[in-house]
Amino acid sequence: MNRILHLPLLAFLISFSYAFGQKGTPLLAPNLKTLDSTLTVLYNRAMFNGVVLVAEKGKVLYTKALGTGNSTTNEPLTTNSAFNLASVSKQFIAMMIMQLQERGKLSYEEPVQTYLPDFPYATITVRDLLNHTSGLPEYFDLAQKYTGPLDTLTNDSMLQLLHQHQPEVIFQPGDRWEYCNTGYVLLGSIITKVGSMPIETFFDKNIVKPLKLKNTYIYYHKSSTMPRNRVYGFRRENGKNVPDDLIRLDGVIGDGNVYSSANDLLTWSQALYTEKLVKAATLKEAFTPVKLNDATTYPYGFGWMIDDSAKVLMHTGSWVGFRTMIIRYTDKKQTLILLTNGGNAAGRIVREAFEGKAPQLPQTHLITNVQLIDGTGATPRKAAVRLRNDRIWEIGELTAFPNESVTDGKGFVLAPGFIDSHSHHVGGLNKQPDALAVVNQGITTIVSGQDGGSYWIDSLQAQLKRNPVAVNIATYTGHATLRQKALGANGLFRTAKPEEVDKMKALLRTEMSKGSLGLSTGLEYEEAFFSNRDEVIQLAQAAADSGGRYISHIRSEDVLIDDAIDEIIEIGRATKMPVQISHLKIALRDKWGQSSQVLAQLERARAQGVNITADCYPYDYWMSTIRVLFPKRDYTNATSAEFAVNQLFDPTQSVLVRFAANPAYAGKTVGNIAQLRNEKPAQTLMGLVAEASAFAQKNPDAEGVEGIMGKSMDEPDVKNFLAWSHTNICSDGAYGGHPRGYGAFTRVLGRYVRDQKLMPLETAIYKMTGLTAEHLGLKNRGLITPGYFADLVLLNPDTVQDNARIGESSALSTGIEAVWVAGKLVYQDQKATGAHPGVFIRR
Structure with a gap:
């Protein structure tokens, strides 16, 4: 019955013999030696408890019985065990x-x-x-x-x-x-x-x-x-x-x-x-x-x-703790019998060894002496964790196998690798495949396609194949990307026509079939700003019909924030799909201090059956384009510019990260630039928008023409949003620019957990791992539990902190001792190891 339901081996060898005396067997001798050494390795690593028999023309050439037939009585296995x-x-x-x-x-x-x-x-x-x-x-x-x-x-x-x-x-x-x-x-x-x-x-x-x-x-x-x-x-x-x-x-x-024994099965064969x-x-x-x-x-x-024109006849079995196999090589009159009772699926390896192929033995690694925080929010516990290939195998009081590689955790915290639900790092991975910006803060999986802009999945997977990277990547499909394909670059500043919406839905369904997590929107940005609710809901429904999710940089984080939140709630209610607010914030001075009201609005929606959640980064300044400071898109309106200066950002603390029209402005605050120009900040703001626009028109292929880090949030609101039980942590980061690209997660662990005691360490890690995986719909990630992928971070809670600052945005964090992705060590001692095991994660 290849029906599968689901103990360690006892360390004694019971019986073992092989012979090469029969006619024709010399050709098998090397294979049997490989088989024997393979079984010994598997047994020593608790991956084999059973009996193997090899015969040719009815003559036994090799038998080996390792382990126990009864874990209670320790009765040894033999070739007569049934x-x-x-x-x-x-x-x-x-x-x-x-x-x-x-x-x-x-x-x-x-x-x-x-x-x-x-x-x-x-x-x-x-x-x-x-x-x-x-x-x-x-x-x-x-x-x-x-x-x-x-x-x-x-x-x-x-x-x-x-x-x-x-x-x-x-x-x-x-x-x-x-x-x-x-x-x-x-x-x-x-x-x-x-x-x-x-x-x-x-x-x-x-x-x-x-x-x-x-x-x-x-x-x-x-x-x-x-x-x-x-x-x-x-x-x-x-x-x-x-x-x-x-x-x-x-x-x-x-x-x-x-029930039968190896000897009886040979007689049967x-x-x-x-x-x-x-x-x-x-x-x-x-x-x-x-x-x-x-x-x-x-x-x-x-x-x-039946295989190879009936030259190979076989069957396998798997039920409770038993894994069995019989193969008859009828042209050679050879028989291979495998019987195990320890839940060990060794059939493939045994067959490879017998047939003269190089067996692919599982690789194990033991991480000992750690405080385990498993990603569920549970309190830390002392444990060891054993990895097998790319998965977590065992957790508990474990001792090393012979010749097993071991990492001494030195009493530090071992946690699941952090999952960044809102990342812009993918664009830099071609030049930075070691992903230092990501792994230095303990992140092992990044989620791309945010704010409405995404890579097509075929292109993303081709890029990963050409240039493997250190971390895993998942992606949403961007609304703006769909609009550009369906409406054209010159048609974005209007609502979509019905046939264009249909085209976008078809494109989205295709991307969903290729593994997209769902639909992402950046409704505050010009590429999507002119879409109406109906367009967005139709696209969101297409994602929902494919089992996807919705994540949004909502239409306003300042003046119209109430209406923007109402819109995403309506999308969740209409589609019955999970919806998430990207980088939840209040960026309007007059609304500072109203985070509790916003969270109450979200809780009411949840009570009404809308699965709405949020992610948040731990800074009171954002990074975006200067143009978002004009909510009405009236870039020459002096009143709007004055409103922006007084309500939407602090020009004395808001820094231009890049400004292609005048690179000398990069690194300066808008207030500094206004002084250089002998202007008021509002006048300078309008001038910067106009100069950047003119540069872009003359240089249509230029990317990242301008960008600003805008100081416009109040820290008590940031802390409230971080602490909400349905908020997971994100970076919204990239290579360069805002320090969040290198330090968001370690900033939470140092500043808000250790120093300010905003939440317990296990809660913060839950918000970086298990909760994030739940919000994204990721399977087998985000927890340290057997069978999950071995994406792990070892950190020192006493020293972990971010070091990236404005002007030093690429400074590496401290306190992240080691990072594993799929069981491979990718970062240690503030250095990349050069391993690139990252994969594309399909929905």
Whole structure:
């Protein structure tokens, strides 16, 4: 049963032998040595607990048994230990059906109803069950839905579930191949009915005794039989062995619950070259690919996968703690058997080693002596964390494996890698693939496509392929980018026509299918400012229909902030999708101190069912274009300029980051420039807009013509927004310019957590990790828990702080000791390591 539910190994080698004396075996000798060393490495790293047997022409060339068959009694494994074969059981079930067919007791082409009258599907045949072409749903779902936790599922009760509830078939019988455990449980019932005896009796009489098998039998939950040499399943869970054996679904027989040993399986495999069980003509069908209704075939017969023109016959099994595999190389008369009971999926590696391929062994790394803050908001705890390849494997009291690489955390905090939900760093990664601006503050994933501007996903992925980078990238699709494509560069300063909205929706759906997180807007910027609510809602609905989200630099953060917040709430209400306010702020002096009212407005919306959230950066000055200081886009209006100076920014503390029309202005405040020009700040503001516009017209290919860091927020409001339970931390940063590009996250940890005690450290980290992942819809990231990606940051809470300042915006943070992305160390001791494991993260 390749049905998967989910203990550490005991460190002793039980049996091991191999020989090279038989004819033909010298060619296998190197492979067997590789196999042996591979199993030893896997065992020493708690990745193998089981038995491997290799034979040629029925002669055993190699066996190895490592570990325990019972984690409670420490009973050692041997080649006679009887494992639950899981789905390898299916070949035995198929054999019994073939025996009944050969004796004239049943026909493959007969409907199942012929033998099981309560079966509710008239067109499904016995052959459909054998070949996995029935279209039946898996019985697990039915059992979980309609039976209780104390009910043991049996073959009879499963049949009654089908009879009573008659779930729809997934496809019409024979239309396609889809693995189905339900079918083989039904075959088990047919054997009992047609064979006129319990299936375990029929099995013993017709397979076990004729082959003189010593440790092969059927055993199931609440079985009355006494099993011989039974192996118990377990799994390794955070460094400890935990039972993982038969459960209440295991009262069924057919898709699993045949037990056998490696030695017996070899006898079984050899018998298939003979007519001890069925005639050769009967057996041939088991190794013939199934023919589908459209005349195509699929390489599966009766309980066997078929490869290389039937030169390789195999099956695997996976259930609770058991992982099993049998491969028959029929042209070479070789057999490879793998039986494990520790939840170890070693099949691929064992096969690679046996076949002479270089096995790709999992790589582990242990991080010890840390205070673990796991991203959930829970209090720190002392622990060690083990990585396996790009994932987190174990957490707890762990000791190093032999020759395992170890990082001593020195008592520092280990946290999930920070996720920057609003980043503009992607544009600089071509020249800065080490992503120092990002990793120096502990960020391992950045989210692009913000403020309505995005890269097309094909281009972004091609860029990553050409130039790998140190951090992961996800992206939204920008509203302004869609508008530019649909309306043209000269058509942006108006509302879109219906056909243009349709074109944008089509483009957005395509990007959503390629992994976009959703729609982002920058409604305060000219490229999108002239769109109306209907246009935005239609596009947001298209994103919602594709399972996406909405994030917005809202239409106003100052004069019309109330209306702008109402707009994003309406979008969330209309589309029923999660919506997020980018870099939440109040940038109007007269509204300073009203953060509590804004948050109350958001909480009311949440209470009404709108999933609205926010991100926020820890500064009271922003960075944007000078033009946003004119909310009415009346750049020559002296009254508007005076309003901007008095209400929207402080010219004495607002710095031009760049100004292509006069580069000498870069680094100076608007107040400084006004003094140089002998003007009032309002007059200078209008002049700067006009000069930048003229430069842009003369230089249409120029990018970043002007930019300003505007001081326009009040710190108490910033702190309130940071502390809101539905706010995650972001940087809104890029390479150069605003210090947030290099220091936003470390500024929170130093200034607001350690120094000002705004929130506990674990809460701040939650706002940088688990909460952010939730807001973005990212899976398997943002927490330190087994199975999640190994994106991690090691930090010293006593020294962590930002060092980037205006004029020194690229200064690296201190206190970030190490950063891992996908298990690879990318940053340590304030230096990049040169590793570039970052990937594109699809929605």
